[in-house]
Amino acid sequence: MAKSLLQQLPSIVAAGKRQAASILEQLTGDSRVSLQTRELVIPSRDRAGLNLFDEKADSGEFVSSENRLIYGDNLLAVAALLAGDDETPSLRGRFDLIYIDPPFDSKADYRSKITLPGVTLDQKPTVLEQFAYSDTWADGTASYLAMLAPRLMLMRELLSNEGAIYVHLDYHVSHYVKILLDEIFGKENFRNEVIWKRKGGSALSSMNRMSVNTDTIFHYSKTDDFIFNSVYMDPDPDYVEQMFRHEENGRRFMLNVCSSPTYRPNLIFDYKGYATPPNGWRYSRQRMEELDAAGLLYFPEDKSKQIYKKVYLDEYPGQLVTNLWTDISLLKGRNAEILNYATQKPEALLNRIIAISSNPGSLVGDFFVGSGTTAASAEKLGRRWTVSDLGKPAAMITRKRLIDQDSSPFLYQAIGDYQVEQARSTLGRRFRLGDLAKVVLDLFGALPLPPEENVNGSLGRLPGSRTLVFADSPSRLTIASTLRRAQGYRDTKLGGFDRVVVLGWNFSAGIGQDIADLNDSNLEVLVIPPDLLDPLKKKGSEKVAAEVRFSSLQFLQAKVDGRYASHNSESLEVSLINYVLLSPDAINLDDAGKASLRELMNKEPLSLIEYWAVDPDYDGEVFRSIWQDYRGNTENDGDPLRVVTQANLDLEPHVGPRRVCIRAVDVFGFESEVVIEGVEVMQ
Numbered sequence: 001m002a003k004s005l006l007q008q009l010p011s012i013v014a015a016g017k018r019q020a021a022s023i024l025e026q027l028t029g030d031s032r033v034s035l036q037t038r039e040l041v042i043p044s045r046d047r048a049g050l051n052l053f054d055e056k057a058d059s060g061e062f063v064s065s066e067n068r069l070i071y072g073d074n075l076l077a078v079a080a081l082l083a084g085d086d087e088t089p090s091l092r093g094r095f096d097l098i099y100i101d102p103p104f105d106s107k108a109d110y111r112s113k114i115t116l117p118g119v120t121l122d123q124k125p126t127v128l129e130q131f132a133y134s135d136t137w138a139d140g141t142a143s144y145l146a147m148l149a150p151r152l153m154l155m156r157e158l159l160s161n162e163g164a165i166y167v168h169l170d171y172h173v174s175h176y177v178k179i180l181l182d183e184i185f186g187k188e189n190f191r192n193e194v195i196w197k198r199k200g201g202s203a204l205s206s207m208n209r210m211s212v213n214t215d216t217i218f219h220y221s222k223t224d225d226f227i228f229n230s231v232y233m234d235p236d237p238d239y240v241e242q243m244f245r246h247e248e249n250g251r252r253f254m255l256n257v258c259s260s261p262t263y264r265p266n267l268i269f270d271y272k273g274y275a276t277p278p279n280g281w282r283y284s285r286q287r288m289e290e291l292d293a294a295g296l297l298y299f300p301e302d303k304s305k306q307i308y309k310k311v312y313l314d315e316y317p318g319q320l321v322t323n324l325w326t327d328i329s330l331l332k333g334r335n336a337e338i339l340n341y342a343t344q345k346p347e348a349l350l351n352r353i354i355a356i357s358s359n360p361g362s363l364v365g366d367f368f369v370g371s372g373t374t375a376a377s378a379e380k381l382g383r384r385w386t387v388s389d390l391g392k393p394a395a396m397i398t399r400k401r402l403i404d405q406d407s408s409p410f411l412y413q414a415i416g417d418y419q420v421e422q423a424r425s426t427l428g429r430r431f432r433l434g435d436l437a438k439v440v441l442d443l444f445g446a447l448p449l450p451p452e453e454n455v456n457g458s459l460g461r462l463p464g465s466r467t468l469v470f471a472d473s474p475s476r477l478t479i480a481s482t483l484r485r486a487q488g489y490r491d492t493k494l495g496g497f498d499r500v501v502v503l504g505w506n507f508s509a510g511i512g513q514d515i516a517d518l519n520d521s522n523l524e525v526l527v528i529p530p531d532l533l534d535p536l537k538k539k540g541s542e543k544v545a546a547e548v549r550f551s552s553l554q555f556l557q558a559k560v561d562g563r564y565a566s567h568n569s570e571s572l573e574v575s576l577i578n579y580v581l582l583s584p585d586a587i588n589l590d591d592a593g594k595a596s597l598r599e600l601m602n603k604e605p606l607s608l609i610e611y612w613a614v615d616p617d618y619d620g621e622v623f624r625s626i627w628q629d630y631r632g633n634t635e636n637d638g639d640p641l642r643v644v645t646q647a648n649l650d651l652e653p654h655v656g657p658r659r660v661c662i663r664a665v666d667v668f669g670f671e672s673e674v675v676i677e678g679v680e681v682m683q
Helices: 005-025 074-083 127-137 141-158 174-185 237-243 285-293 347-357 373-380 392-404 418-427 433-444 480-495 511-518 533-539 541-545 591-603
Strands: 034-041 068-071 095-100 112-116 119-123 159-169 190-197 214-221 246-248 251-257 308-312 363-366 384-389 410-416 459-461 467-471 499-504 523-527 555-565 570-580 609-615 627-630 646-651 658-666 671-679
Touching (some): 005 074, 119 591, 174 214, 363 373, 392 627, 467 480, 480 511, 555 671, 570 658
Antiparallel strands (some): 034 410, 190 214, 459 467, 570 646, 609 627, 609 658, 658 671
16 A cells, blocks of 8 residues: 555655755765856846946956856755855855745646747747656655755755745645655744735636635744844725724824733833723833823823824834735736746735845845746845746746846856766766766767777767767867867777767857868767756666757857947947757757747747847956847837847947957757957957
């Protein structure tokens, strides 16, 4: 007989603790997880081609900022935050507030609708996302709890001693997660069960079931010494009408008793001949006199009755928030917040949570950030923030949202050596990079070369042909010198081959231009699917081989049209020329979607650009985007489906040539870059 969930919970918690402990043990040394900074975003979205230089770009503000958006598995993201690195210290014990809204519906549709000129594509999740979701629900709620357990344990390590976590759930799993939270944070640190009534929710779904109109948000602290600020709700109109019945000089007021609810012997005294309440007064004599002098006491004619304090409506802060939140609506209609993200929560909800459990300057986290509401609210309320999500659409929406509200600079990061981390999970912690190369060659259909001719196990040949295959390492970038090395292997190994195919995981900026410059028709460069190891772990190599698509690289063409200098400023003109998407076969679309995409690629390739940015002084390491445009930014050309293709940047003067980098992200989340060296001022 199968065990019930209650019977499985102890083993789920124990396994989660082991996994969390193993990760904590690996926070130092070569095996620790690291974050790779993909972009330093200095928000300055394009406004009809005008971009006045913003002092915050050079203010150094971003150096100490902990504002960051991380793309990747939150288990690895939290581990990296705990580990820190040479440039960024560990954030262990630094978060005053963590809010998470993990997916809690096993039948949820995680597809994304992408609206392009003339066509709407229905994209399924990436393989990485699919397997993450299938892992989460493989064995129903038990798998969901097993996913959450180690993550919650690691998040607890991020919390400060004054910190708290809010976990947002619905009826599917809330009661089981409550038991999990009791075990991880301690029953004594349970603070509240907030019931959010989503105003304007669903109607009755059937004749024999009441509609579900509420969510549950559990509030736990790390210790007894936690941040808690009083927050008020707008007063209910019926309450105002009932209670504020008195008027004085045109001001409405209500009466609050001045008697103490509990016995206070030190506050028993006569005041102006009025009877002393049985429990004593609520205020000291001095305070009573102050209130009296301010005209805030109400004295009934009958001195046997008690004294009241006046509370004026125009000074009334509202009603203290309870654990029943009925005043915050779902986003609907034409609300300006709506981003068409399925699980988007209103900013009012996060504003309240952040106001209650953090202070200005506090660090706030969200590791299922979705549409970015937590980051957006934290930014507006003067908090620092660090957020992450596994979904590429979530990362792109959040980045655009923060740029749109002109946020302070933030880092956009990804898991460093993500494939290495996945390989350790799939092949064991002692795996060798040569083992991974062998797996890749096998999936590509290549046979390994003899050991004496095989460099680190990375070389193979396609049967029945004179084609050499070189599988590059996931721990380094595939760059121009890599391609030249592959050409050398082609010409020398086993008497020489006709062609060489390079399979790479991570590519340098401008690799597309490097390939074009080599002008070698017998050199082919293909992308290894970044989520290759997830299905491999589930299905084994034989089944996966038939599904894997090694795609061609996406390729951006852009140019600098001019650099002009005046007495105290410079301008830089940049334009996009063309964009070549990787093969549609590598994108999770149905056949009709792929056909429509191919047609659009041939007709209007630049309409596939979702976001592009410019760094006028690229250092080759961190891309500092000081200018951005993106689909949906209608302040430029009024077209929500296209980006502008020309940028005019107003900059501070710069001595010497500029190294300009243009980065673009397409609607599917694939990135590409062009680096233009030695841009001089035009005379």
